[in-house]
Amino acid sequence: xxxxxxxxxxxxxxxxxxxxxxxxxxxxxxxxxxxxxxxxxxxxxxxxxxxxxxxxxxxxxxxxxxxxxxxxxxxxxxxxxxxxxxxxxxxxxxxxxxxxxxxxxxxxxxxxxxxxxxxxxxxxxxxxxxxxxxxxxxxxxxxxxxxxxxxxxxxxxxxxxxxxxxxxxxxxxxxxxxxxxxxxxxxxxxxxxxx
Amino acid sequence: xxxxxxxxxxxxxxxxxxxxxxxxxxxxxxxxxxxxxxxxxxxxxxxxxxxxxxxxxxxxxxxxxxxxxxxxxxxxxxxxxxxxxxxxxxxxxxxxxxxxxxxxxxxxxxxxxxxxxxxxxxxxxxxxxxxxxxxxxxxxxxxxxxxxxxxxxxxxxxxxxxxxxxxxxxxxxxxxxxxxxxxxxxxxxxxxxxxxxxxxxxxxxxxxxxxxxxxxxxxxxxxxxxxxxxxxxxxxxxxxxxxxxxxxxxxxxxxxxxxxxxxxxxxxxxxxxxxxxxxxxxxxxxxxxxxxxxxxxxxxxxxxxxxxxxxxxxxxxxxxxxxxxxxxxxxxxxxxxxxxxxxxxxxxxxxxxxxxxxxxxxxxxxxxxxxxxxxxxxxxxxxxxxxxxxxxxxxxxxxxxxxxxxxxxxxxxxxxxxxxxxxxxxxxxxxxxxxxxxxxxxxxxxxxxxxxxxxxxxxxxxxxxxxxxxxxxxxxxxxxxxxxxxxxxxxxxxxxxxxxxxxxxxxxxxxxxxxxxxxxxxxxxxxxxxxxxxxxxxxxxxxxxxxxxxxxxxxxxxxxxxxxxxxxxxxxx
Numbered sequence: 001x002x003x004x005x006x007x008x009x010x011x012x013x014x015x016x017x018x019x020x021x022x023x024x025x026x027x028x029x030x031x032x033x034x035x036x037x038x039x040x041x042x043x044x045x046x047x048x049x050x051x052x053x054x055x056x057x058x059x060x061x062x063x064x065x066x067x068x069x070x071x072x073x074x075x076x077x078x079x080x081x082x083x084x085x086x087x088x089x090x091x092x093x094x095x096x097x098x099x100x101x102x103x104x105x106x107x108x109x110x111x112x113x114x115x116x117x118x119x120x121x122x123x124x125x126x127x128x129x130x131x132x133x134x135x136x137x138x139x140x141x142x143x144x145x146x147x148x149x150x151x152x153x154x155x156x157x158x159x160x161x162x163x164x165x166x167x168x169x170x171x172x173x174x175x176x177x178x179x180x181x182x183x184x185x186x187x188x189x190x191x192x193x194x195x
Numbered sequence: 196x197x198x199x200x201x202x203x204x205x206x207x208x209x210x211x212x213x214x215x216x217x218x219x220x221x222x223x224x225x226x227x228x229x230x231x232x233x234x235x236x237x238x239x240x241x242x243x244x245x246x247x248x249x250x251x252x253x254x255x256x257x258x259x260x261x262x263x264x265x266x267x268x269x270x271x272x273x274x275x276x277x278x279x280x281x282x283x284x285x286x287x288x289x290x291x292x293x294x295x296x297x298x299x300x301x302x303x304x305x306x307x308x309x310x311x312x313x314x315x316x317x318x319x320x321x322x323x324x325x326x327x328x329x330x331x332x333x334x335x336x337x338x339x340x341x342x343x344x345x346x347x348x349x350x351x352x353x354x355x356x357x358x359x360x361x362x363x364x365x366x367x368x369x370x371x372x373x374x375x376x377x378x379x380x381x382x383x384x385x386x387x388x389x390x391x392x393x394x395x396x397x398x399x400x401x402x403x404x405x406x407x408x409x410x411x412x413x414x415x416x417x418x419x420x421x422x423x424x425x426x427x428x429x430x431x432x433x434x435x436x437x438x439x440x441x442x443x444x445x446x447x448x449x450x451x452x453x454x455x456x457x458x459x460x461x462x463x464x465x466x467x468x469x470x471x472x473x474x475x476x477x478x479x480x481x482x483x484x485x486x487x488x489x490x491x492x493x494x495x496x497x498x499x500x501x502x503x504x505x506x507x508x509x510x511x512x513x514x515x516x517x518x519x520x521x522x523x524x525x526x527x528x529x530x531x532x533x534x535x536x537x538x539x540x541x542x543x544x545x546x547x548x549x550x551x552x553x554x555x556x557x558x559x560x561x562x563x564x565x566x567x568x569x570x571x572x573x574x575x576x577x578x579x580x581x582x583x584x585x586x587x588x589x590x591x592x593x594x595x596x597x598x599x600x601x602x603x604x605x606x607x608x609x610x611x612x613x614x615x616x617x618x619x620x621x622x623x624x625x626x627x628x629x630x631x632x633x634x635x636x637x638x639x640x641x642x643x644x645x646x647x648x649x650x651x652x653x654x655x656x657x658x659x660x661x662x663x664x665x666x667x668x669x670x671x672x673x674x675x676x677x678x679x680x681x682x683x684x685x686x687x688x689x690x691x692x693x694x695x696x697x698x699x700x701x702x703x704x705x706x707x708x709x710x711x712x713x714x715x716x717x718x719x720x721x722x723x724x725x726x727x728x729x730x731x732x733x734x735x736x737x738x739x740x741x742x743x744x745x746x747x748x749x750x751x752x753x754x755x756x757x758x759x760x761x762x763x764x765x766x767x768x
Contacts, residue, residue: 087263
């Protein structure tokens with residue numbers, strides 16, 4: 001289990017705690033974040049989960065991809081694992097939720113969520129993706145967990161390069177003159193009935 | 196541990212705090228050849244290193260949610276999120292404040308050169324002539340000792356120097372100033388304008404402290420919409436970049452950072468002769484000597500400093516023979532409502548970033564009407580295709596639910612179709628709202644802390660009802676549907692209104708006036724009791740009109756600094 005990165009991560013974690021506690025200057029904080037970013041890049045894109053075991057991480061990965069196609073490329077499992085590794089409250093939501101998924105899948109299909117067929121997986125999501133089902137016997141936990149998974153998967157995807165491209169955000173760039181396309185103004189005015 | 200440098204220089208003026216008031220005071224005084232020592236409780240700012248302008252969320256592993264996903268739990272180590280240039284928060288480690296039982300108050304403090312001006316909203320509105328004489332108009336509150344004619348030349352100077360967008364409109368509630376050209380309205384802002392037109396409500400180009408033409412060597416805005424993250428090109432106003440850094444080049448300024456002012460030290464005649472401060476880096480007490488002192492630590496922090504500067508001669512705190520220090524605290528009334536606007540659905544994607552803030556706003560328009568509440572409010576407008584952030588799509592997730600392609604389609608369709616309206620209104624000072632020293636609590640430097648009492652009155656609650664009706668009309672007139680309240684259980688006025696302090700417009704705690712029995716300062720922001728003591732932050736305000744305070748803080752600080760320099764030259768201070 002020796003991990004050459006472990007001690008360095010431990011140091012980063014300790015420093016990150018110091019940031020939260022306010023015992024650190026902004027310059028130092030910035031440095032830490034740059035180090036953390038560099039760490040991800042240095043790993044060459046192969047991410048080693050920090051919190052979840054291999055089965056949990058594989059299950060999370062599958063869940064993210066069904067929830068938002070493209071979310072794995074957008075880094076959702078990594079995002080959730082990293083934050084969970086820093087926050088026991090969040091970690092409990094996910095380890096508990098992923099275990100619930102397996103239990104429920106076993107009960108229904110006699111296999112883990114990961115081993116279930118795509119149809120069986122989506123059939124389960126069709127239940128837990130809606131608040132209205134929360135009152136159904138045994139589904140409340142699943143609905144609450146999926147609400148977390150959906151929010152964080154959506155956040156991870158739409159803050160990633162493919163998600164930003166898909167949603168069509170065109171800003172965060174320097175322009176000499178700010179202009180509003182006439183076509184867009186006319187479109188909205190016409191539809192509003194105010195034009 | 197206690198060290199006093201007896202051989203230390205005597206500065207003409209010690210300025211405490213480097214935000215809008217302190218930055219302006221420092222720049223004006225050093226330009227006039229006055230030597231200044233500026234004390235800032237936070238560290239030095241290095242914009243190139245510290246501002247997170249232009250960063251994408253994916254450039255940090257937590258995407259902006261903060262370590263451990265703080266933002267999902269309603270927390271942030273950075274006040275307004277990871278990318279904001281707040282360098283402060285609602286709570287500061289080791290520097291508490293308290294609230295009296297049954298009271299709620301939130302106090303935002305930024306410890307950094309430039310203070311809260313590094314991240315603030317840049318909204319720059321002149322007070323109207325009637326704002327300064329409200330008591331004469333409606334018999335409520337207190338008139339200012341100055342008129343619009345007194346302050347107008349200083350609004351001119353401030354606007355010329357810091358740069359403010361706008362247009363000449365001739366509206367009495369929103370006096371015109373020296374304006375730079377405001378960029379055109381975004382699509383949703385055009386809809387708000389048209390909707391307002393139909394309702395008889397004015398909606399005019401924004402007055403923001405953002406430059407759209409080169410100003411004193413500062414390049415114009417590049418329209419990335421990220422003013423709140425701090426602007427590396429200093430194309431908006433921050434006192435750090437626009438006033439303190441240039442003043443450092445004058446040779447007249449000594450800036451001492453990480454210096455937490457503790458007490459003002461007076462001589463036998465009752466004048467301030469030195470400022471005692473804690474050097475945070477060594478946790479030792481230091482003193483800096485001066486001929487005059489200008490407090491610009493923020494309204495409440497300046498009141499705290501005066502109340503903590505007790506001596507046998509000033510048993511009630513310094514400059515407080517009136518008992519007014521800490522009293523008359525107000526914040527702006529805050530209320531927001533948003534709506535989904537189908538007219539914006541399916542619109543061609545385009546870059547709608549623009550300035551870091553709205554391009555049009557609604558000034559108060561019913562100043563000559565009789566309503567069931569006194570005074571008024573202005574309205575700020577939000578919307579557009581903003582940079583996707585953690586939490587941007589929480590609303591559509593909650594509404595649509597589901598997963599997969601249908602969820603993605605819903606998110607795509609929802610993006611950029613929401614318009615938000617925020618009201619910022621005038622609160623009337625009341626006897627139940629004030630700050631005082633907590634007799635039982637000190638901060639980690641041993642300095643007694645503030646305890647807040649804060650209560651809204653019926654006047655503010657009624658104003659919020661008016662805001663809600665107005666915003667609903669505006670949204671519905673453009674075919675929009677008002678989004679359900681975030682907290683449906685909070686239906687009454689007392690729950691809709693912002694918590695005191697949350698709008699971060701706290702003012703009034705060291706108010707000015709002609710009568711020394713009813714005010715702490717004279718009309719030049721000079722203490723009635725202590726002639727070499729001035730206050731240049733929002734503490735001097737007599738009322739808190741529906742105009743965000745920063746521009747007026749800047750104008751009054753400019754006026755006070757010129758007066759102080761002249762009084763020193765004449766030998767009166």
